[in-house]
Amino acid sequence: MSSDPTALAQSATAATGSAQVIPIEEARPQRRLxxxxxxxxxxxxxxxxxxxxxxxxxxxxxxxxxxxxxxxxxxxxxxxxxxxxxxxxxxxxxxxxxxxxxxxxxxxxxxxxxxxxxxxxxxxxxxxxxxxxxxxxxxxxxxxxxxxxxxxxxxxxxxxxxxxxxxxxxxxxxxxxxxxxxxxxxxxxxxxxxxxxxxxxxxxxxxxxxxxxxxxxxxxxxxxxxxxxxxxxxxxxxxxxxIDTDEFRPLPSVKKIPRRLMATVSADAPLKGMSYLFEAVAKLLPRYPDLQLLMVGKIREGGEAEALIEKLGLHNHIATASGISTEQLVRYYNEAEVAVVPSVYEGFGLPAGEAMACGTALVSTTGGALPEVTGDAALQVPVRDAQALADGIDALLSNAEQRRALEVAGRERMEELFCxxxxxxxxxxxxxxxxxxxxx
Missing domain, CATH: 3.40.50.2000 (Glycogen Phosphorylase B;)
Incomplete structure (x- = not known):
């Protein structure tokens, strides 16, 4: 498994619930708190x-x-x-x-x-x-x-x-x-x-x-x-x-890296669903042998995620990055052709919003609040379904026009609703x- 992302490059309608939203009174603070x-x-x-x-x-x-x-x-x-x-x-x-x-x-x-x-x-x-x-x-x-x-x-x-x-x-x-x-x-x-x-x-x-x-x-x-x-x-x-849409933004000078996927998530937390993404990557390799996944987060040595990567033979297709600056994180989002949020559950889903704000096409599960965040500006797939993740990623990698549409829609959604x-x-x-x- 590579730990150098650079080396890899070289080789909608929001869902709502039944509870009524409590309106916040339009009373702007008149004093400094x-x-x-x-x-x-x-x-x-x-x-x-x-x-x-x-x-x-x-x-x-x-x-x-x-x-x-x-x-x-x-x-x-x-x-x-x-x-x-x-x-x-x-x-x-x-x-x-x-x-x-x-x-x-x-x-x-x-x-x-x-x-x-x-x-x-x-x-x-x-x-x-x-x-x-x-x-x-x-x-x-x-x-x-x-x-x-x-x-x-x-x-x-x-x-x-x-x-x-x-x-x-x-x-x-x-x-x-x-x-x-x-x-x-x-x-x-x-x-x-x-x-x-x-x-x-x-x-x-x-x-x-x-x-x-x-x-x-x-x-x-x-x-x-x-x-x-x-x-x-x-x-x-x-x-x-x-989402800080001034910080997380498209970088016109940064070129997309073909077949680069990106996920910002902890590999060893079952809640985050990374095992399903690893399985999806393995399913996609016969069609995309140069597919690469950049994971912003750590893989615990000797943990279940590392064992699964070994079992699936993904070491040459996964790079990790941790402790990076926000500027580098934004660059990585901009380099990815597709960002993926495979979570089983999210209370909000900040990585989804960050990717969309950067103008990166997103595949997201329907876990927790993710449909509220992504609306129709991302491709949604069911939770705990590696095949659905693989199909969603395949759909975007093979369709540049759909990727471009989601890139624009995601950025607009973050600017309008989630600044x-x-x-x-x-x-x-x-x-x-x-x-x-x-x-x-």
Missing amino acids: HICLLGYRSAPFGGGQGIYLKYLSKALVDAGHEVDVISGQPYPHLDPRVKLIKMPGMNLFETGLGSLRPHPLSSLTNIIEWSSKLTGGFAEPYCFGRRVVKYLKRHGRHYDIIHDNQSLSFGMLKLQKLGFPLVTTIHHPITSDLDIALKAANSLVDRVLIRRWHSFIQMQRQVAPQLHHVVTVSERSREDIAAAFGMQPAAIQLVHCG WSRAAQQMLDYYEQVLRSENG
Whole structure:
């Protein structure tokens, strides 16, 4: 398997749900707000939460407001005008127990985080909540709004009880991740470990229904959150994510690389459906022997994805790229003839929007909210269907006219419906509603 993308080159109508959308009042903020965004982990690549924090904070600053981000590790990449307040935890999800030294166990929160990791759990959201409450009680009374990005920890209920005006974004219920991971598990031991790691969902189930102000990013997510957490859809505000269409844009000087596919996704997360894309690529090789897939993300050494690539004989047809700049990511989108989003479920689907904003023809599954994002500006195929993915990719590779039509339609859809300035203004209107309700 090649890790050098350059070497590879050398060798619509949106779906809607049944719940009624709550209109946001047309009351533009008349004062400058000081907003604090929270993220328990905010990696700039490989996860929608870090992307959400980066672009929402930038759009809020662009709108004239002051924004701080309090984040655990890995930290986000932020606009220089946004202040990052680092809230370091033990980051055991990234470093493992082998990096532990005695002195970090000096606090109860660290002991909880370490003990959970030792027994196969994931306590980062819970421990981040404890650390944030301690910090904001001392230093946070000047904020007009505290906006949590899906930690859904008991600490958020504590902040709410202490009188902080709190808004919470839930991108989608992690119960969906759990269900998909369990279906993909190969043994009873795997299923036990998966359930243990996802045990933080029990906390989320208790916290979410008690939050006063919840916002989500798609109609599908709103319906799924309500079902998973026993909430009323009408109690959840809808504000779509945005795409930075100034940053993610067509680059006329960049030439398409023939038979280059691109996917921005984690290969080892069953939710993202990369195994189906690998199988689709294998099905297409007899017709397109020079087909290449650039995957922006990591393939875990010794993991199931690597084993599948070996089994299908795809090493010479797949390259990976990770830790790249946004500028390089945009270039890769522009070089691809076809972008693919094979996800089984997405609460929104930022990679789909990014590809469309770059003017790249897209094949997307119908997983989760993807039909809301892509509408009729992408070719949609069923989830968990490698043959359908192969047929969709084949249809676009063999039809330049259809690719061109989708390139134009995708860009137009992102500019009209999903720009971050629009999303930020809707969020600011919601903040004003929250502040009025909090102040009586």
